[in-house]
Amino acid sequence: MVQAREIDPSASPLDYYGYELRRLREGAGLKQSQLGDIIYCTGSLIGMVENGRRVPTRDFSERVDAALVTDGHFSRLVGLVLRSVLPTWFQPFAEMEARAAYISTYQAQLVYGLLQTEAYARAVLATGLPDSVDDLVAARLDRQRVLDRDNPPMVWVVLDEAALYRPIGGREIMRNQLAHLLSLRDRRWVRIQVLPFSAGEHASLIGSFTAMRFDDDAEIVYSEDLISGHMTANPDTVKEGALRYAHLQAAALSVEDSAALIIRVMEERYGHQPEPDRRGVAQVEL
Numbered sequence: 001m002v003q004a005r006e007i008d009p010s011a012s013p014l015d016y017y018g019y020e021l022r023r024l025r026e027g028a029g030l031k032q033s034q035l036g037d038i039i040y041c042t043g044s045l046i047g048m049v050e051n052g053r054r055v056p057t058r059d060f061s062e063r064v065d066a067a068l069v070t071d072g073h074f075s076r077l078v079g080l081v082l083r084s085v086l087p088t089w090f091q092p093f094a095e096m097e098a099r100a101a102y103i104s105t106y107q108a109q110l111v112y113g114l115l116q117t118e119a120y121a122r123a124v125l126a127t128g129l130p131d132s133v134d135d136l137v138a139a140r141l142d143r144q145r146v147l148d149r150d151n152p153p154m155v156w157v158v159l160d161e162a163a164l165y166r167p168i169g170g171r172e173i174m175r176n177q178l179a180h181l182l183s184l185r186d187r188r189w190v191r192i193q194v195l196p197f198s199a200g201e202h203a204s205l206i207g208s209f210t211a212m213r214f215d216d217d218a219e220i221v222y223s224e225d226l227i228s229g230h231m232t233a234n235p236d237t238v239k240e241g242a243l244r245y246a247h248l249q250a251a252a253l254s255v256e257d258s259a260a261l262i263i264r265v266m267e268e269r270y271g272h273q274p275e276p277d278r279r280g281v282a283q284v285e286l
Helices: 013-027 032-039 043-050 058-068 073-085 091-099 118-126 133-148 161-165 171-186 235-251 255-269 278-285
Strands: 102-107 154-160 190-195 209-213 220-224 229-232
Touching: 013 043, 013 058, 013 073, 032 043, 032 058, 058 073, 058 133, 073 091, 073 133, 091 133, 091 209, 091 220, 091 229, 102 235, 118 133, 118 171, 154 161, 154 235, 161 190, 161 255, 171 190, 171 255, 190 235, 190 255, 209 235, 220 235
Parallel strands: 102 154, 154 190
Antiparallel strands: 102 209, 209 220, 220 229
């Protein structure tokens, strides 16, 4: 059993979650191990969440709600907890993304976060050498819930062809990621265009950016550098972003031709072939 520690519920969303979990568990007359048995996890995991040492998942929260009959208390709270796991500079963007009515983005290197598979996201996030990749992956997947809302945002992605060829995580992960992009064709409010290499120089050689429109707020443009993100509602910047995005859309393949290219790359580059033995290659290089 994890030894309980005093926590300040006002210190962070994670601490508040842990405080509430302990309070309601004890109110139900359950030990950590007993609650763990009910929701199919260990008592030590319950203790770590209560002590603010483990970030809860949405599935964990839903099971706790059912076990403690909380009327969705933890399922509502977990979104704030997962968002707090994100880098401080990224949190304002995630909050605005969750409220956006229309998202248009150009991605020069990677698949857009809302469209990433879990395995692809894990491979991407691991490159930053974070303390807990699991927490960041859970937070990224939670962001994607916006696509499943009753009234989801319109998401229009222009994806550079380079992102299709960059083997993030290996051949199988990339094949599954491209298959996931193709599966999104069934969603009315998601559209993907590929900007082909043949387009040559284009309107956003400077890099990726995202524009978001809202029902009741000013439009914003977001971009990132090496260490942080930048979000602005400056009218001149927003206008410049809209112009550049229009040029990118015009230079990109149609939605249908983009899907055909994704299929070709998926089959030709990431078909079912044995993965190279990276350990063997490393030994040779040494």
